[in-house]
Amino acid sequence: MRQKIVAGNWKMNNDLQESLKLFTEVQNMVADEVNNDATVIIASPFISIYSLDQLKTGSAVDGKIKLAAQNCAWEESGAFTGEISAKMIRSAGADYVILGHSERRQYFKESNQMLAKKVDIALSNELIPIFCIGETLEERETNTHFEVIKNQLKEGLFHLIKTVLKTVVIAYEPVWAIGTGLTATPQQAQEIHSFIRSIIAEGYDEETAEEVSILYGGSCNPKNAHDLFSQPDIDGGLIGGASLKSRDFTDIIKAYNA
Numbered sequence: 001m002r003q004k005i006v007a008g009n010w011k012m013n014n015d016l017q018e019s020l021k022l023f024t025e026v027q028n029m030v031a032d033e034v035n036n037d038a039t040v041i042i043a044s045p046f047i048s049i050y051s052l053d054q055l056k057t058g059s060a061v062d063g064k065i066k067l068a069a070q071n072c073a074w075e076e077s078g079a080f081t082g083e084i085s086a087k088m089i090r091s092a093g094a095d096y097v098i099l100g101h102s103e104r105r106q107y108f109k110e111s112n113q114m115l116a117k118k119v120d121i122a123l124s125n126e127l128i129p130i131f132c133i134g135e136t137l138e139e140r141e142t143n144t145h146f147e148v149i150k151n152q153l154k155e156g157l158f159h160l161i162k163t164v165l166k167t168v169v170i171a172y173e174p175v176w177a178i179g180t181g182l183t184a185t186p187q188q189a190q191e192i193h194s195f196i197r198s199i200i201a202e203g204y205d206e207e208t209a210e211e212v213s214i215l216y217g218g219s220c221n222p223k224n225a226h227d228l229f230s231q232p233d234i235d236g237g238l239i240g241g242a243s244l245k246s247r248d249f250t251d252i253i254k255a256y257n258a
Helices: 016-033 046-056 086-092 102-107 112-124 137-141 145-157 186-203 206-211 225-229 246-254
Strands: 005-009 039-043 065-069 096-099 128-133 169-172 214-216 236-239
Touching (some): 005 096, 005 246, 016 039, 016 065, 046 065, 086 112, 096 112, 112 128, 137 145, 145 169, 145 186, 186 206, 186 225, 236 246
Parallel strands (some): 005 039, 065 096, 096 128, 128 169
16 A cells, blocks of 8 residues: 655745744644554754754654655765755654755756756665656646656656665645645646556556555645545645644644544
8 A cells, every 4th residue: 555645845944943843733733633644754944854853753653753854965975065965864864855846946957867866865875755746837738747747757767676666755746836825626636646657657567656655745735635635646745835834734634534
């Protein structure tokens, strides 16, 4: 059975003290209210990862809540001022790393080829990539979104052998729905998630396609989470703005019980 995941991407929000407060609230709510098998992932800013790991270690939800970084460098180490290596991230306590988020692709011009290198670096340091793909509004309106998504998948991930690919988490994020309040309908999201599985099956096999967890990212909130998560090919969400509010984020996690 595919892993159910609800991941919160805090982006460039929350200083250390704010991160500790929010994480404590989420941790307590998850312990008290959540009764499902979804894995919860928190992707905080780099500076908070170690402190959050110390906070959750030995807690009631230590095995249920995992930590992620929001990016990693494409090289192991060296003269890359300001970059954070996968080894550093792993040593701080993270198990996952978000790669290829649309904001990284847009603002920092990250290519599929660079992201393929980051995937390899992450995996070699025992980090599980949450690999983001998705189309812009223009690409959807010109009906090129299927080709865009196919290229992102093939160029970013298809160099992996299938046993490794199965460990990667894919996040479909329609760029036009990130931070805009717009959301793909459950049917639109399901269509793309099903398409992603078909491309994996085409490149590998049906078994591999059925084992990869695929998350939806794009203005997921407590009101629409249940309908999105009920779709057969949607295995959870990569949550942005709603993850900054402990009540909203916990209610999204609980959507698997609804």
